Amino acid sequence: MAQEGSSAPRRALGPLPEEPDAPTGGRFGRAFSPDEPSPLTSTGQLRRLAASPSSPASPVDPLDVRGTTPVPPPAPVLPEPESALPASAGRRFSASAEPSEFISAAPRRSAVSVSSPPSPPDAFLPPSPRPSSASVVTNPPAFTPSPFAPSPAASSPLASSASASAVGSYPRSVPTAPTAPSSGPTPFGALGEGVTGAGTPVASTPSSTSTPSGTPEEPLSRRGQKALAKAEARSAAQAKKAEDAAAAEAKKADAAAAAEAKKAGAAARKTEAKARRSGKGTPVAAAVPSEPPAATTPPPVAATAAEEPRRRTARPALIIMAAVAAVVLLVAAGVWVLSLRSGAPSGTPTVPNTSSALDPLVTAADLGTVGDVTWTEATGTADAVTPTCLPATGSGLPSPSRSASRRVPVAGSDVDALVQVVDTYADEATATQAYGLRLTQAGTCSNDAVWITGASAVTGLADSAEAVKLVVQDQASVFHTLLISRTGRSVSLVDLATSESAVNALDVATVVGKALSRQCGGDLGTCPSSIEATTEVPPAGDPAGWLVEADLPRITLGTGRWGATDPFTTLTIPGSQCEGINLETVSGTTSAAQRTLLLADDESAPQGFGVDMVVYTFGAADDASSLSAKLTKNISGCSDRAPTATVADGPSAKGTGAADTAVSGSTWTVTQKTATTTVVYRVAVITAGTRVVYLLANPSSDYDFTDAQWKAITLRAGQRVTQS
Known part of the structure; x- marks a missing residue:
């Protein structure tokens, strides 16, 4: 028994005896002995719990007669509202409803006896408050028999019959289990719905929904059943609509991701095809999945209309990740190609030898049979060479951001060779400045043995290009054709030397065009197209307007x-x-x-x-x-x-x-x-x-x-x- 004013729950009281020898009949008759557990429903238990020793005595009932047949306690009667009862108003396994649909949990009138008079006003049960949110679904804990429950031997057939009558509305499997011997009165909290009148534990079936506190689980009326059916149908329709919307969203995301992956794959194939067309080297290709990776869609999970979760699939995320990976590989390939052009100023080795299908320098394959000689393959990108008359440094010449150089020799000759240097500058304006200074170097030529014999203007090769013919007047003359061109931020210096006769400017420009085509386009400069060469004045020397030393030939070789x-x-x-x-x-x-x-x-x-x-x-x-x-x-x-x-x-x-x-x-x-x-x-x-x-x-x-x-x-x- 809880103390007065204590917050601890009040323990149930045993029935008060009215006569020592015989139970009292009527509506308030007692069908069980004080030592037996009460088979009352949860409402009856609440009614008993609300009673206290200080409660006034029940009024004298004119129908109070000696009972010969046990009559179950009155079942609560819930008043029916004007609107349909919600799904969670007292029916198990029902869908949740809006909080405003809950009704008061006042006890219902008994429907057992037609002749039962209306019960007097009950002052013990105030109307239960309406819930303000959906009830939380919980599974009842496993039943543990109370140590105070009476033993099965104390139960009489009358008690068993009454207990079966009290719980007959909820069919359950009733496994038997041993109970502890009775050592005292049974606490009210131990008399749950999983206990029979004899104290035998009953396996409870977890409920999908919970009812508001104090609301008994009673069968619904016909009107309530119709309202329940409508609520369940509405919940099913809402769940189906949410599922269809989620499926449509996933399909749309799949289509967008597939398109992105297809675009990335096309870019990769284009890069690979371009690499294969360029000839030698290892083509750079990005691994792009041909088809989006399959993803498993989780099965739909039933939920209430108020708490239907948004369904998602893993397929869009996987496809987007694959597309991003493909783009990253393409960018990495581009950075690797650009690294081939890195280096210090002309003639300074900075990077190891390498070969690539995207080689920015002239190769032996590009030269073919130019000069009627056999060119030897070379793959260096930082050979310590400089073209004739074009030193690595000069007055006012800006330093390049990176430089690549190569010498392609001729088999069996120490003289015949092609030397190329490609200098890349920070911006196009700097490259244009460097190009002009390179032309002045070629027009002046500080080499004592060089005689400038002619020049040609080259069009269709790059943004700007000019060729200069030289003769190095040693004991055996060596003929050089210089080709200076600018493509975007890069300036290309080519010196093709032969011992027989000078190679004309158009042939050299055609060879260089093959290399320039691998480093042009967009902001990288003009790509070669319809290359032509016409005779013109050699580039102005220093000082301009005057003959320079290289304009005069040697008399003695x-x-x-x-x-x-x-x-x-x-x-x-x-x-x-x-x-x-x-x-x-x-x-x-x-x-x-x-x-x-x-x-x-x-x-x-x-x-x-x-x-x-x-x-x-x-x-x-x-x-x-x-x-x-x-x-x-x-x-x-x-x-x-x-x-x-x-x-x-x-x-x-x-x-x-x-x-x-x-x-x-x-x-x-x-x-x-x-x-x-x-x-x-x-x-x-x-x-x-x-x-x-x-x-x-x-x-x-x-x-x-x-x-x-x-x-x-x-x-x-x-x-x-x-x-x-």
Whole structure:
């Protein structure tokens, strides 16, 4: 018995005896002895629990008669609301309902006897509060017999019959189990629905839903059963709708992921196909699954309409992960390809040798039979080589972000080879600056043995490209074709050397185009297409507008070195004595300047052998033409005026300079004899726009330029002057 005011639950009280020998009949009659467990329903137990020793005595019942037949206690009668009863109002295995659908748990009137009068007002059971949320589904704990329950021997047939009647509305399997001997009154909490009147435990069936506290589980009326059926049908429809929506969502995600995977697969196949077309090397391919990986969809789980979980599948996540993996592999392949171009400035090894189908450098396969020689395969990307006339560093030349270089040799030759360097810069503007400086290097060429013999403009190869032909005048001449091109941020320097004859610019450009096609497109620059080469002026040298050392050939192969003075404006040019005017004080000019080039380190050369170049600039082309015509006339008729002079006409020079400026002139060989000596002069006069160029060389009878060489020097002088 709990103390007054205690929060501990009140223990059940045994029935109060009304007569010592016989039970009282009527509605309040007792059908069982005080020592026997009560078979009352949960409502009856609550009613008994609500009673206390201080409760007033029951009113005298006029129908209180001696009972001969045990009558079960009254079953509660729940009032029926205007609306249909919810599914969880007292029916087991029902769907949950909204909290507003619950009704009061007041006891129902007994339906056992038609003649039973209405029960008096019950002041012990206040209406139970309506629940504010869906009830939580829990499984009842396993039944443990109370140590205070009476033994089966204490139960009479009358008690067994009454107990069966009380629980007959809920069929259960009743396994027998031993119970502890009775040692006291049975607590009220031990008399659950899993206990028979004799105290035998009954296996309880877990309920899918729980009823509000204090609400007895009683059969529903016909109206309640209809409402329950409607609620269950509505729950099933909502569950089906949620399942269909989840299936549609999964199908849509599968389709999107499959499309993404297909796109990634197509990109990978395209990359692989491009690698295979390029020839040698190991193609880079991304492993892309041909089909999305299968995923197992979990079976649908039944749930209430209020708590239906959103169904998901693993298929979309797996497909997206596969697509992302494919993209990562493609990006990794691209980074690996770009690493082939990494390195230091030209001529400095930075990366190991490697071969790839995406090789940015020219290969032996690209060269084929160019030069009518057999090229040897080379796979280096950091060979310590530099093209002729193009040093790794120079004044104002920016340093590349990375550099790749290679030398492709010819079988059985130490001379024939192709050297290529590809410098990549931080941006296109820097690459353009480097390209211009490289052209100046090629147009000047500080190599003492080099003679620049020609140049070509190349179109259709890259963003910009130009070729220069050189001859290295050693004991055995070696012919070089330089090709300088810019593609996006990369500048390619190619030097193809042969010992037989120079390879024309178009053939070299075609070979280089095969390599450029592997590093172009988009922001990487223009790709080769319809390559053409046309003759043009060699790139401007330093200083621009003047002949440079590489414009003059050696007289003796393998010997001699040309040097030049800076241009100066105080003219010191005596001439050949056939010009008929003072060359140092020509009138009508806006400017006049001179540069002298001298040959050194050749013992066979006459003392002070060299070439003087004088440039007269006028305000109009007619004034320039007038001076040119006067000089030409005077030199050609020199032998008529001076008996000691002999004049021989040389080849005429005619061509096109920069900006399509017409260049034309004449050459002569003038010999002046005296009583003791003979002096030989090479003379040339050429006109280019508003400028007149006068050339004077001092050879000897046995040490001189050839007519072809002097003609080339004359034409080059006229072309150079148009570049300033």
